[in-house]
Amino acid sequence: MTAARDAFTVISPGRVNLIGEHTDYNDGFVLPMAIDRGLRIAVRPRAGRMAVVSSDRGGPAAEIDLDGPLAAGRTDWGRYVAGVIAGYRRLGWEIPGFEAVITADLPAGGGLSSSAALEVGMATVLETLCGRELPTAEKALLCQRAEHEFAGVPCGIMDQFAVAFGRAGHALLLDCRSREIRPVPLADEVAILVIDSGVKHALADGSYAARRRDCEAAARRLGKVALRDVAPSEWPAVEALLPEPERRRARHVVAENARVLAFAAAVEAGDWMRAGRLMAESHASLRDDFEVSCRELDLICEAAGKVAGVFGCRMTGGGFGGCAVALIDASRAADIAADVQAQCGEALGAEPTVFATGAAGGARLVAG
The missing domain is CATH 3.30.70.890 (GHMP kinase, C-terminal domain)
Known part of the structure; x- marks a missing residue:
């Protein structure tokens, strides 16, 4: 995988869970699916050591110093971006500067995993910028950790796994203990x-x-x-x-x-x-x-x-x-x-x- 030098776009879906609610953090079973609505993240590399991420829903852009401390204290949606960046930095990745604009047809706070869509979408952005990839399960777990540490939500693995592993035409029967996935047509x-x-x-x-x-x-x-x-x-x-x-x-x-x-x-x-x-x-x-x-x-x-x-x-x-x-x-x-x-x-x-x-x-x- 070659590091991106030009503009690119990442799509990250929301998800619905067909059945299996509040079972993921109990090591149980869930049956979610990625949906055809979500986030579209338009990205271009930029000089310098800043990430500047804005949303079509207004408000100030999230500006993140890629060399500075990434504390969990911020309260805006930029905390999800910061949490994912922190996860890759923890692995020793050097993230280049970039600008991103997020457009969404997914309601925030609607129970369709807009936060996981942002986390996994941003992880895909960082991997594209760096020209390397984590295994999909590791990527999903990194995003789950970002939500725990930067958003303060002790979620299970379902949302991030559904967004990362989504398969057209299939729901995903996920065993949250073994992390085994069986696609269900x-x-x-x-x-x-x-x-x-x-x-x-x-x-x-x-x-x-x-x-x-x-x-x-x-x-x-x-x-x-x-x-x-x-x-x-x-x-x-x-x-x-x-x-x-x-x-x-x-x-x-x-x-x-x-x-x-x-x-x-x-x-x-x-x-x-x-x-x-x-x-x-x-x-x-x-x-x-x-x-x-x-x-x-x-x-x-x-x-x-x-x-x-x-x-x-x-x-x-x-x-x-x-x-x-x-x-x-x-x-x-x-x-x-x-x-x-x-x-x-x-x-x-x-x-x-x-x-x-x-x-x-x-x-x-x-x-x-």
Whole structure:
């Protein structure tokens, strides 16, 4: 790979998680896919030792001294850029000066991993500038560390792995302990619909971290490395050992891991009704046991679930706002999307943004 001397562009997708929420940091299973919306990062090398990154959404550019200290104190979106640069500098890479402009068709705070798209996209930019690459898994883990250290969000590996490993036409069954990935083909007869609740979430506000602490405390109390190690058949015998809210948090994780594997099997068998029921069960568990849904997401899932051609609907992402994802009949996708938008509009008092998406490839260089 030759270091870039001319302008180039990187595309970095968002992601939806079809099922498997808050299981990644419990060493569990998830089934995300990269989507055909995301970030486009236009880059050109520049003289000097500065990175200047701006966004089409306004605000001041992030200006980063490539030789100076990269502290985790900044609060703007530039902290994600700084965190990724810090990761490559830690490996001894010398990052050349550059300018970048980011354009996006992905809602920030919408639960579609805009932060992971920025991190993995910026990692791809740095690798292109330097003319060398990390193995994809190492790159994703570097980006996860950037989010931990510079954004203060103790996320699992799902988002960065989905953005880095995305494969067109496939969801990714990811074992978050072994980091093994099995692509799961999505048949042409189904489509994915994303419904934006309009409620912006902020995972750095502490609620996400509190859920992770509950899960880790429950695992310790049960003598397990992680809640992934509690089998569904074992749960009735151990649930009484846990106080609230640890019991409800653990109940969600144990059941959700089983749902992910059952959902992948249903998709591979073309059993869309079964897949849809599992999505509905997942949402109910996230609402009642994990307590990360919100009124708007609950209304969306209830309204969308009544529309003919919708197999199932659930919140996606960390929760506390963001988007819902629905599995629908692709042969009637446009009509179903319009019906879902109208029904959700009646429930919410205003029509939400709704769009269909396909499974896309991961972050990549598109022009050199």
